[in-house]
Amino acid sequence: MGRAPCCDKASVKKGPWSPEEDSKLKEYIHRNGTGGNWIASLTKLRCGKSCRLRWLNYLRPNIKHGDFSDDEDRIICNLFATIGSRWSIIAAQLPGRTDNDIKNYWNTKLKKKLMHGLQPYNHHSSKQQQLLFVTASPEAAAPPEAARPLSLQHLSSPHDYSHHYSGSYGSNNSTMSVLSAAAGSRGFLLNGEHHTTITSCLDSGGGGLGLYFGLTAESFVFGGFQQLLEEDHHKALLLAVGAANQLDQQYSAAASSCYDEAKPPLVSLTDGGNGAGGTSTSSSFFYDSYSNNES
DNA sequence: AAGTTACACAACCGCGGACCT
């Protein structure tokens, strides 16, 4: 019944591929193509799955290695915001790039690049946090000519924010839940209008970094989230807020803030050249969440 | 110079759906 076993996992080689193995694999593909059964003639060399992966991610012709362009960054960001971590689909939009490549690039570089605008906190110790979703001003969603320069805006209290969520949490999963709850159940304000439709809320795993986004018929929100576990501080930012059909416009504004017990929360909107790794590839601006210091 | 840490990338693992017998 069924097919023969994939391979003898105890006897096939694992680990990095040698040039000899690569040339054997290339020769096999050259002779037999990739349409057939990966397992059939390769079981003595490597596990079929391993052969397929090596071919697709490294040996295949026209594979691009090296730095990603700004255009590729933009495509990845926009697609991630739209469909999440569907790397194979994203890779299909980037000729020469593999899903594994894009996944690694996102996890090691791009995510951090996008988070670059976050400033270090001063020290608070709090068990209860508030995440705040801030109204997107019409100025911020306008082209650069209109968006800059925006002056610093002091917010007198957390209640100046349109929506907030209170709760305690300590893991990525619960962080995601909080973000989901905050975004989904409370909604957010965009250009003065209340929106409640959040299509997804993602947590991208380790490192305390997460991402969330939302879509409505008229608007788009794509955000990031940073968690500083040891300080129990959380900071959220929106990377892109604007009309969905404006996403390709080349404008951005970045905001950074720091919280000081003696001062009200500060939100600084600036030209995007210095924010989020200097991204100018999508409409973007940042807001911070508010860390409630009451305990 | 040696040890440690952080980072980037390649490879592996486990799962779900498609497919085969």
Added chain:
DNA sequence: CAGGTCCGCGGTTGTGTAACT
């Protein structure tokens, strides 16, 4: 139709190396 494997995918781990102390 049932039982089994294959394929493709996303998440995770392992490894080499550069940067730092």
